[in-house]
Amino acid sequence: MSPTPIRHIPLLAAGAVLATGLLSLPAAWAVDPNRMVDAFEATNGKFEGFRRSGAKGICATGEFVGSAQGRALSAASAFSGNPVPVVVRFSVGGANPNAADNGKGQRNLALQFDLPNGEVWQMGNINAPVFGAATPEQLLGRVESLRPDPATKAADPAKVKAFVDANPEVLMQGRYFASQPVPASYASVNYWGVHGFGFVNDKGQTQYGKWIFEPVGGVQGLSDEEAKARGPQFLFDDLRQRVKAGGVAFNFNLELAQPGDTINKATVPLPEGRQKVNLGVLKITAVSPDATGPCVGVTYNPMILPKGVVPTDDPMLAGRAAPYAVSLGRRLGEGAKQ
Numbered sequence: 492m493s494p495t496p497i498r499h500i501p502l503l504a505a506g507a508v509l510a511t512g513l514l515s516l517p518a519a520w521a522v523d524p525n526r527m528v529d530a531f532e533a534t535n536g537k538f539e540g541f542r543r544s545g546a547k548g549i550c551a552t553g554e555f556v557g558s559a560q561g562r563a564l565s566a567a568s569a570f571s572g573n574p575v576p577v578v579v580r581f582s583v584g585g586a587n588p589n590a591a592d593n594g595k596g597q598r599n600l601a602l603q604f605d606l607p608n609g610e611v612w613q614m615g616n617i618n619a620p621v622f623g624a625a626t627p628e629q630l631l632g633r634v635e636s637l638r639p640d641p642a643t644k645a646a647d648p649a650k651v652k653a654f655v656d657a658n659p660e661v662l663m664q665g666r667y668f669a670s671q672p673v674p675a676s677y678a679s680v681n682y683w684g685v686h687g688f689g690f691v692n693d694k695g696q697t698q699y700g701k702w703i704f705e706p707v708g709g710v711q712g713l714s715d716e717e718a719k720a721r722g723p724q725f726l727f728d729d730l731r732q733r734v735k736a737g738g739v740a741f742n743f744n745l746e747l748a749q750p751g752d753t754i755n756k757a758t759v760p761l762p763e764g765r766q767k768v769n770l771g772v773l774k775i776t777a778v779s780p781d782a783t784g785p786c787v788g789v790t791y792n793p794m795i796l797p798k799g800v801v802p803t804d805d806p807m808l809a810g811r812a813a814p815y816a817v818s819l820g821r822r823l824g825e826g827a828k829q
């Protein structure tokens with residue numbers, strides 16, 4: 492368990508450090524964020540205007556109401572019990588804006604809580620309890636090992652194997668997806684925060700934990716035949732219909748870490764059976780009718796936290812901040828698309 496939260500270093504200050512080159516980089520940014528995004532583009536393809544990851548997505552809006560248990564754990568105004576507006580984005584993993592909806596793999600739930608007094612809380616959650624790399628360096632190595640050879644247009648199997656043999660945990664997320672059915676809907680799958688965070692209450696007490704957004708209506712998967720029959724484009728309309736019918740909500744649940752638990756690794760879930768408390772309910776109230784909406788210009792940066800929630804020293808967590816900003820800058824410059 493990591494009781495020492497890292498300090499949030501403003502992006503501007505980091506930029507200054509990078510520009511002068513006189514000081515060493517903070518550990519989280521030991522990987523140059525432009526090199527990281529370049530590697531994503533070279534391996535996964537470059538689709539102008541789109542997010543370099545989670546490219547196929549849709550904006551929605553929602554409302555979050557925090558619970559008494561949430562208030563007991565954290566002083567964050569998100570848990571006041573008053574409804575909080577949320578800018579939501581659902582997406583399929585990967586860089587391809589035409590990704591198939593009926594394949595196994597990553598689905599994302601990204602949230603921006605617009606809190607009183609201009610405070611903002613951003614997060615990007617995925618439908619797996621673990622991520623595919625433990626550090627930014629490992630993610631970069633994995634992405635670079637998968638880069639297609641210009642001659643064969645395929646990754647070099649020897650390079651892929653060598654990387655995986657040396658870094659076996661990069662396979663855990665893919666194994667989890669393979670073990671699960673294709674999600675029947677964006678509204679019917681669990682979304683994990685994957686990182687640990689500390690919840691700090693009014694008395695200054697900190698409880699560490701990992702969160703999950705669990706659909707109030709339950710988890711629903713498709714058989715292989717059903718997935719084939721649904722075809723590659725069904726998630727947006729399915730979501731619109733379900734939200735119109737008023738039935739899309741998620742419990743924001745926190746699994747409580749105990750002393751000794753590993754809380755600072757995105758590849759290590761908390762042990763089975765940890766106590767789970769409900770922090771409140773997120774209801775999705777509207778879905779964009781088209782590719783526009785309030786999420787287009789948002790980068791869901793998990794280091795943007797409210798007072799009452801602190802990060803752990805998971806290197807992947809701080810490591811997301813700068814590449815997200817690079818991806819945002821590139822896609823805005825190209826004309827941001829959904």
Ligand code: HEM
Nearest residue numbers: 542543544545580599601615616622627790810814818819
């Ligand atoms: C250093 C590690 C990581 C890098 C370099 C990275 C890179 C990216 C990039 C470039 C984007 C697009 C940002 C934008 O254009 O707004 C993105 C989106 C996303 N990432 Fe990561 N990522 C990392 C780790 C993670 C982890 C650990 C998770 C697990 C929760 C995650 C979940 C997501 C989600 C949910 C989105 C979609 C957000 C949206 O809808 O805008 N990422 N990532």
